[in-house]
Amino acid sequence: xxxxxxxxxxxxxxxxxxxxxxxxxxxxxxxxxxxxxxxxxxxxxxxxxxxxxxxxxxxxxxxxxxxxxxxxxxxxxxxxxxxxxxxxxxxxxxxxxxxxxxxxxxxxxxxxxxxxxxxxxxxxxxxxxxxxxxxxxxxxxxxxxxxxxxxxxxxxxxxxxxxxxxxxxxxxxxxxxxxxxxxxxxxxxxxxxxxxxxxxxxxxxxxxxxxxxxxxxxxxxxxxxxxxxxxxxxxxxxxxxxxxxxxxxxxxxxxxxxxxxxxxxxxxxxxxxxxxxxxxxxxxxxxxxxxxxxxxxxxxxxxxxxxxxxxxxxxxxxxxxxxxxxxxxxxxxxxxxxxxxxxxxxxxxxxxxxxxxxxxxxxxxxxxxxxxxxxxxxxxxxxxxxxxxxxxxxxxxxxxxxxxxxxxxxxxxxxxxxxxxxxxxxxxxxxxxxxxxxxxxxxxxxxxxxxxxxxxxxxxxxxxxxxxxxxxxxxxxxxxxxxxxxxxxxxxxxxxxxxxxxxxxxxxxxxxxxxxxxxxxxxxxxxxxxxxxxxxxxxxxxxxxxxxxxxxxxxxxxxxxxxxxxxxxxxxxxxxxxxxxxxxxxxxxxxxxxxxxxxxxxxxxxxxxxxxxxxxxxxxxxxxxxxxxxxxxxxxxxxxxxxxxxxxxxxxxxxxxxxxxxxxxxxxxxxxxxxxxxxxx
Numbered sequence: 116x117x118x119x120x121x122x123x124x125x126x127x128x129x130x131x132x133x134x135x136x137x138x139x140x141x142x143x144x145x146x147x148x149x150x151x152x153x154x155x156x157x158x159x160x161x162x163x164x165x166x167x168x169x170x171x172x173x174x175x176x177x178x179x180x181x182x183x184x185x186x187x188x189x190x191x192x193x194x195x196x197x198x199x200x201x202x203x204x205x206x207x208x209x210x211x212x213x214x215x216x217x218x219x220x221x222x223x224x225x226x227x228x229x230x231x232x233x234x235x236x237x238x239x240x241x242x243x244x245x246x247x248x249x250x251x252x253x254x255x256x257x258x259x260x261x262x263x264x265x266x267x268x269x270x271x272x273x274x275x276x277x278x279x280x281x282x283x284x285x286x287x288x289x290x291x292x293x294x295x296x297x298x299x300x301x302x303x304x305x306x307x308x309x310x311x312x313x314x315x316x317x318x319x320x321x322x323x324x325x326x327x328x329x330x331x332x333x334x335x336x337x338x339x340x341x342x343x344x345x346x347x348x349x350x351x352x353x354x355x356x357x358x359x360x361x362x363x364x365x366x367x368x369x370x371x372x373x374x375x376x377x378x379x380x381x382x383x384x385x386x387x388x389x390x391x392x393x394x395x396x397x398x399x400x401x402x403x404x405x406x407x408x409x410x411x412x413x414x415x416x417x418x419x420x421x422x423x424x425x426x427x428x429x430x431x432x433x434x435x436x437x438x439x440x441x442x443x444x445x446x447x448x449x450x451x452x453x454x455x456x457x458x459x460x461x462x463x464x465x466x467x468x469x470x471x472x473x474x475x476x477x478x479x480x481x482x483x484x485x486x487x488x489x490x491x492x493x494x495x496x497x498x499x500x501x502x503x504x505x506x507x508x509x510x511x512x513x514x515x516x517x518x519x520x521x522x523x524x525x526x527x528x529x530x531x532x533x534x535x536x537x538x539x540x541x542x543x544x545x546x547x548x549x550x551x552x553x554x555x556x557x558x559x560x561x562x563x564x565x566x567x568x569x570x571x572x573x574x575x576x577x578x579x580x581x582x583x584x585x586x587x588x589x590x591x592x593x594x595x596x597x598x599x600x601x602x603x604x605x606x607x608x609x610x611x612x613x614x615x616x617x618x619x620x621x622x623x624x625x626x627x628x629x630x631x632x633x634x635x636x637x638x639x640x641x642x643x644x645x646x647x648x649x650x651x652x653x654x655x656x657x658x659x660x661x662x663x664x665x666x667x668x669x670x671x672x673x674x675x676x677x678x679x680x681x682x683x684x685x686x687x688x689x690x691x692x693x694x695x696x697x698x699x700x701x702x703x704x705x706x707x708x709x710x711x712x713x714x715x716x717x718x719x720x721x722x723x724x725x726x727x728x729x730x731x732x733x734x735x736x737x738x739x740x741x742x743x744x745x746x747x748x749x750x751x752x753x754x755x756x757x758x759x760x761x762x763x764x765x766x767x768x769x770x771x772x773x774x775x776x777x778x779x780x781x782x783x784x785x786x787x788x789x790x791x792x793x794x795x796x
Contacts (some may be wrong), residue, residue, distance in 0.1 A: 534595030
């Protein structure tokens with residue numbers, strides 16, 4: 116018999132719809148039932164591609180013995196963290212406060228008033244290896260609820276009080292010292308051999324890398340660029356990159372980037388594509404452009420919905436085993452490619468008889484194509500061609516395997532990141548398919564994930580939408596629209612960004628203390644309403660909002676946006692100054708605010724339009740992270756309405772002309788390509 120989750124659309128919730136546990140989705144109905152039946156609430160939070168969520172589900176939630184205890188003594192609630200990041204954030208904070216760590220599955224026990232009193236992550240069914248068993252926990256808490264209710268309620272009040280936000284965040288001066296401190300902390304944590312930061316497990320952390328690229332621009336004698344290149348090169352060579360199907364896995368369990376946690380997340384593809392694209396813009400190295408193209412190839416092939424939006428993730432597990440879909444034996448490779456080509460492929464990708472992962476092999480690269488070709492007496496170009504042909508053949512064979520689950524919900528926030536990444540990719544690589552895909556995704560969000568009153572929604576799946584948008588839905592999608600405008604120069608994208616920024620201010624801004632709350636005004640009442648600034652697996656909404664506001668201010672000439680950006684940066688300045696390495700997207704915004712920054716307007720003409728296009732391409736290909744770019748053709752009343760100062764900009768000598776302002780001072784306009792290139796340096 117299916118439980119109440121059968122009526123949901125979340126792939127994660129649907130995975131549990133036939134559990135013997137009487138699961139309910141998060142909502143007032145569940146808490147009313149808990150109050151009526153005088154039971155505590157057991158909250159389980161996870162997501163569809165979470166390996167340990169699967170393990171706990173098989174061990175406990177599919178087990179009749181566990182279900183009997185849960186159904187008798189608790190009201191059980193399931194939450195998809197990707198659909199309800201508000202719920203996840205609050206109770207993950209609780210878990211970290213109570214245990215010192217967090218992760219998924221997240222397991223929380225709370226009163227019918229949503230006040231938590233016990234939390235953890237994965238629990239085995241029965242106690243083992245020093246870990247408490249879920250059965251024992253359920254029995255013990257049920258007994259406490261019946262026999263020592265006052266004690267439980269006292270603890271729930273104390274925990275709830277402990278996670279309330281501080282009355283007012285302290286502030287620190289906004290200065291280059293914060294950028295310098297962030298750089299020094301990253302340098303201290305950097306692994307010079309394998310790249311990345313800290314010890315295993317290693318996460319890509321792309322906003323660390325985009326910050327370091329900006330720091331290098333300020334301080335070219337620093338190690339910042341070396342740190343970025345070492346990390347990007349080693350990640351691409353390691354097993355964290357899918358050498359057969361392309362795209363990156365979530366993280367590496369070892370320091371060498373060899374053994375990944377095999378799930379693939381849309382946000383990782385987006386953020387990594389941005390890092391590789393910017394590295395190409397800065398260095399001109401084709402290697403980085405190639406990796407960006409590979410990421411986009413994977414996303415456009417496997418993660419794009421028929422409507423143009425992008426799916427959320429692909430699981431690590433298939434047929435009940437993590438990584439089974441992705442690994443190979445040497446015999447398998449040779450049977451597909453033949454003895455000669457198969458041997459060559461195995462040698463290059465270090466695929467051996469004993470294997471490097473549970474008797475199988477995760478393909479990875481130990482030497483460059485040039486070094487391998489030289490040692491094997493082969494032509495490098497011919498070798499590359501042979502390896503690519505082999506990859507394609509193996510991919511076709513792998514496609515016949517049982518695939519991991521694809522989480523096919525479309526999230527506004529993550530689509531915003533992918534739109535931004537594709538738009539950046541188009542600017543650097545001039546591939547029309549990227550602009551087309553970014554435009555289609557933006558159109559999908561505006562058409563399918565926006566209410567009639569202009570508010571964004573969080574999730575779309577199977578024609579159904581759910582949940583009012585959160586801060587990151589607005590901030591990330593506005594980011595995507597701004598990048599998209601700077602590709603297509605379609606003024607409605609800029610107008611939509613401004614409209615959504617206004618709506619975001621109405622719904623999320625803390626008028627008293629600054630910054631933006633994660634949940635909207637008038638939304639569901641939680642035990643806490645807080646503001647997030649930590650730049651973790653994805654950047655925080657506040658960090659992205661600050662940068663959006665700066666860009667909107669420079670694009671429109673509206674000083675109020677600049678003031679709002681400064682206020683947002685100042686609100687979190689004290690927290691960031693304590694440990695800036697944890698806030699590198701915020702540092703990207705601060706870097707832009709500190710300047711130097713450029714405002715560039717290209718004024719086109721009917722005469723010699725090809726020169727105007729060449730000028731735009733020259734600007735787009737150049738690594739100018741702290742610039743805004745607008746294009747004006749003729750009268751362009753639509754652009755004048757949102758950026759009035761552009762109305763006064765006219766072409767010189769009836770030729771395409773570029774106006775560049777830097778640090779609040781405007782340079783002489785240029786209408787010569789070489790003069791423009793000189794002005795951009």
